[in-house]
Amino acid sequence: MKSTISTCIFAMTLLVALALPVSLAAQERPHGQLKKEHSRYKVIDLGTFGGPNSFVQEELQVINSRGTAVGLAETTTPDPYAPNCFDSECLVAHAFEWQKGKLTDLGALPGVNNSGANWISESGLIAGGSENGTIDPLLGGPEHHAVLWEKGQIIDLGTLGGGYESTAWTVNSRGQVAGDSLNLVPDPFNPAGTQERTFLWQDGAMQDLGTLGGPDAGLIGFKGNVEMNERGQVVACSLTSYNPGPLGVPPVDPFLWDKEKGMLDLGSLGGTSGCAINLNNRGQVVGYSNLLGDTTTHPFLWDRGVLTDLGTLGGTFGFANWVNEEGEAVGAANTKGDQAFHGFIWRKGIMTDLGTVPGDSCSGAFSINSKGQVVGNSGDCSSNFFDHAFLWEDGGPMVDLNTLVVPQSGVQLVWAKDINDHGEIAGLGELPNGDIHAVLLIPCRQGNNCENGAANLRSTAQNNATFNPKISSQLRPTPNEVIASWRARMARRYRIPVGVPRD
Numbered sequence: 001m002k003s004t005i006s007t008c009i010f011a012m013t014l015l016v017a018l019a020l021p022v023s024l025a026a027q028e029r030p031h032g033q034l035k036k037e038h039s040r041y042k043v044i045d046l047g048t049f050g051g052p053n054s055f056v057q058e059e060l061q062v063i064n065s066r067g068t069a070v071g072l073a074e075t076t077t078p079d080p081y082a083p084n085c086f087d088s089e090c091l092v093a094h095a096f097e098w099q100k101g102k103l104t105d106l107g108a109l110p111g112v113n114n115s116g117a118n119w120i121s122e123s124g125l126i127a128g129g130s131e132n133g134t135i136d137p138l139l140g141g142p143e144h145h146a147v148l149w150e151k152g153q154i155i156d157l158g159t160l161g162g163g164y165e166s167t168a169w170t171v172n173s174r175g176q177v178a179g180d181s182l183n184l185v186p187d188p189f190n191p192a193g194t195q196e197r198t199f200l201w202q203d204g205a206m207q208d209l210g211t212l213g214g215p216d217a218g219l220i221g222f223k224g225n226v227e228m229n230e231r232g233q234v235v236a237c238s239l240t241s242y243n244p245g246p247l248g249v250p251p252v253d254p255f256l257w258d259k260e261k262g263m264l265d266l267g268s269l270g271g272t273s274g275c276a277i278n279l280n281n282r283g284q285v286v287g288y289s290n291l292l293g294d295t296t297t298h299p300f301l302w303d304r305g306v307l308t309d310l311g312t313l314g315g316t317f318g319f320a321n322w323v324n325e326e327g328e329a330v331g332a333a334n335t336k337g338d339q340a341f342h343g344f345i346w347r348k349g350i351m352t353d354l355g356t357v358p359g360d361s362c363s364g365a366f367s368i369n370s371k372g373q374v375v376g377n378s379g380d381c382s383s384n385f386f387d388h389a390f391l392w393e394d395g396g397p398m399v400d401l402n403t404l405v406v407p408q409s410g411v412q413l414v415w416a417k418d419i420n421d422h423g424e425i426a427g428l429g430e431l432p433n434g435d436i437h438a439v440l441l442i443p444c445r446q447g448n449n450c451e452n453g454a455a456n457l458r459s460t461a462q463n464n465a466t467f468n469p470k471i472s473s474q475l476r477p478t479p480n481e482v483i484a485s486w487r488a489r490m491a492r493r494y495r496i497p498v499g500v501p502r503d
Contacts, residue, residue, distance in 0.1 A: 038391065038399055039423065041441040042450040043409040046098050049105055050076040051091045054438040056426050058417045059225060059277065059321050059366055060119050060169065063426040063440070068099045070106075070117035070126050071426075071438045077112060081131070084141040086114040095128050095149070098440065106149050109133065109156055115147065122230075123173035125150055129166070132156065136164040138193060146179045146201070157201045160208050161185065163194060168201070169226045177201040178228040180218030180236070183208075187215045189239065189249055198226055198236050198257070209257045212265050214239025214250045221252050223288065223319060224275040233258050235285050237275035240265070245272040246294055254287050256302070266302045269309050274300070277331075278322045286320035286329045299331050301346070310346045313353050315339070320346070322367045330365035330374050343376050345392070357388040357400045365392070367418045375401075375416035375425055389416035389427050401425070401441060406450045411439060 048054045051074025056062040063069040077092040079085040086093055095106040095117035106126065108115035111133030119127045126149040131142040146157040146168035159166040161183030168179040180198050187195045196216045198209045211217040217238035218226055226236040234257040239250040254266040254276035268274050271290025279285045285302040291309075299310040299320035312318040315334020323329045328347040335342055335353070343354040343365030354374065356363045362381040368374045372393065378400070379387035389401040401413045411429035414436075418426045425441040444450035 038393070038404055039443040039445075040406045040450055041401065041404050041425070041443055043405050043411060043413070043429065044098075044101075044440040044442065045409070045411055045429065046071070046073070046096070046438040046440065047103055048073040048075075048437065049094060049096070049103075050074075051093070052089060052435040053087075054096070055428065055436065056417055056438045057116075057118050058415075060227070060418070062117075062120065062418045063420050063424060064120050064122050064124070065420050065422065066099075066122070066124070067420070067422065067424050067440075067442075068097060068120055068124060069426045069438070069440055070095065070097050070120045070128075072096060072116040073103070073105075073438070079114065080112050081142045086131075095126070095130075096438075097126060097149070098438075104152075106152075107154060109145065109147065109154065113142070115154075117149070118168065119170045121171050121173045125171045125173070125175060127168035127171035127177050127179070129168060130154065130156075134164075138164060146177070146181065146199075148175075148177055148201070150175075158206055159183070160197050160199055160206060161195075165192070166199070170228045172228055172230045172232065174230070174232065175202060176228065176232050178226050178234045180226050181206070185215070189214075189244075190216055196220070198234060198238075200228075200232070200234060200257070209234060210263050212238040212240045212253055212255055212263060214241050217255070217263075221273055221275040223277070225277045227276075227278055229279050229281045229283070231258075231281060231283070233279065233283055235276035235279045235287075237287075238263070238265075247272060254285065254289070254300075254302070256283070256285055258283075267307050269298055269300060269307065271297075273297075276302075277320060280323050280325050280327070282325060282327070284323050284327050286323040286331070288319035299329065299333065299346070301327070301329055303327065311351055313342050313344060313351065318344070321365065324368045324370050324372075326370065326372075328368055328372060330368045330376075332364035332376075340381055343374070343378075343390075343392070343398075345372075345374055347372075352396075354390075354392045354396065355398045357390055357398055360387060363390065363398065366416070369419045369423070370421045371423070373419055373423060375419045375427070377415045386414040386428075389413035389425075391416065391425070401427075405441075406444065411437065413439065413441070416441075 054073035056071035072093045074091045074093045079090045095115040097104045108130040109132045113131035115130035117128040130147045134143045136143045146166040148155045160181040163182040166181035171177045185195045196218045198217045200207045228234045241250045251272040257263045269289040270292030271294045274289030276287040296316045299318045301308045312333040314336030315338040318333025320329045320331035341362045343363040357378040360378040363378040365376040374392040392398045416427040423443045429439040
């Protein structure tokens with residue numbers, strides 16, 4: 001699937017990724033590890049709203065501790081904004097909430113509009129974005145606004161400074177929402193033409209969190225997030241000046257915003273580009289930063305004023321995606337000689353290579369829970385780079401989640417995107433016809449019989465989809481291309497969700 005024209009523009013990605021030379025080679029799996037007994041899982045296909053596909057976000061909290069999951073699913077309604085379609089199917093997609101076997105259409109802002117859910121809080125609040133039925137006079141495509149779903153109702157959070165575009169990326173249990181928005185101030189460094197700013201919304205008011213000295217703050221760089229913890233601290237990245245640096249744009253630094261201290265520059269590892277990706281409730285932050293000379297990118301952990309270089313797996317590039325409450329970070333990094341990407345876990349000063357699913361050569365870790373269970377995907381380093389959803393726990397080795405499913409569902413698990421502290425996993429599965437569906441993996445425990453009644457879970461989820469009328473009207477690459485395609489996919493971030501590319 002592809003992104004729409006307006007989505008690509010609103011992504012506001014200032015491409016500073018490096019063209020690192022790589023060659024493909026299978027990596028040896030770690031030695032001396034014993035096979036572990038893992039839980040078995042039943043797979044719940046969350047279904048769609050009549051269209052072919054459904055999705056959940058990546059590197060964001062899409063399943064909470066109550067087992068409620070959010071994402072978006074396609075309907076059968078043609079997209080009224082074609083050819084500026086929300087996705088390549090040109091079908092209207094709506095945000096969904098899945099809870100206790102029921103898939104609910106969260107709807108969109110009034111009109112025949114697309115919407116997507118990006119985050120669910122522990123209290124059940126949902127943040128995302130929706131088209132609003134108006135054409136952006138500056139960008140020429142449908143406007144997208146940040147929205148909050150609360151108790152089945154959708155709230156338009158608006159934009160900053162009279163702008164036309166915004167997206168809500170995260171919400172905490174206190175009802176604070178963080179995201180990014182365009183305003184109307186001209187900006188030569190932003191492809192959208194106007195400034196991008198990070199916002200905090202609470203009690204009906206949207207606050208511009210400012211910048212580190214440049215015009216923009218938010219989803220800047222080849223990969224960036226706007227995320228917030230339960231304390232209301234917000235992380236992202238910001239331009240630090242109006243003067244272009246060695247990469248042709250002003251320097252970009254990660255920041256942590258706190259209501260007491262304001263916006264704090266987390267610094268860099270010596271280079272001129274970096275961004276924060278995730279934080280925990282202790283205020284520890286992970287992300288990436290270029291090193292001096294901007295030819296190398298490393299993951300970092302920031303903790304109480306100290307920025308720590310987490311290193312790589314022997315190569316020149318890496319980034320961290322998630323940090324749990326114990327300060328354990330996961331992400332992906334190049335192996336020696338930049339041969340491939342492998343997922344990693346960093347804890348207590350040591351980076352461990354998670355390896356790959358047997359037969360694969362690349363992997364990436366996206367989420368880790370408080371028990372140290374890590375999920376992500378593993379593949380052959382192709383441009384799609386998704387073949388097998390994985391679980392890594394108890395020191396490894398990495399396990400293909402498809403081998404832990406009972407009974408076999410006929411769905412190939414291709415991506416594990418989030419895991420809660422109960423071990424419940426949200427991800428993506430590929431159907432035999434090539435459609436992609438959001439899925440949940442539920443550990444088999446006492447009282448949770450995976451052998452009985454699991455075969456018809458997909459049809460149950462599909463039939464339970466409900467419509468809310470109150471809030472809506474209805475090729476193998478060259479070696480150099482491998483890393484470039486990985487970075488492009490990670491940069492895209494399905495900002496207003498745009499799905500997953502496939503052959």
